[in-house]
Amino acid sequence: MPRHRPAQRPLSVSASHWREDGVAKVRYGSRAEALSAAEERARESGVALSAYQCDFCGGWHMGRRSARQN
Secondary structure (H helix, E strand, C coil), X not given: CCXXXXXXXXXXXXXXXXXXXXXXXXXXXXXXXXXXXXXXXXXXXXXXXXXXXCCCCCXXXXXXXXXXXX
């Protein structure tokens, strides 16, 4: 059985779709789903997260809140 490798970050696309380790971020189908996951993660870790729509895949991801997202 062939092994599947996770999609690795191409050099030419936006960083907003990829984690720091080069693996694609989890894609959520709606802003509400991403916000719910962000709130749950924030409760677990204490890190404030937000949701944003990805220009690369059109889905929604969560990420750290920057000063401009406040």
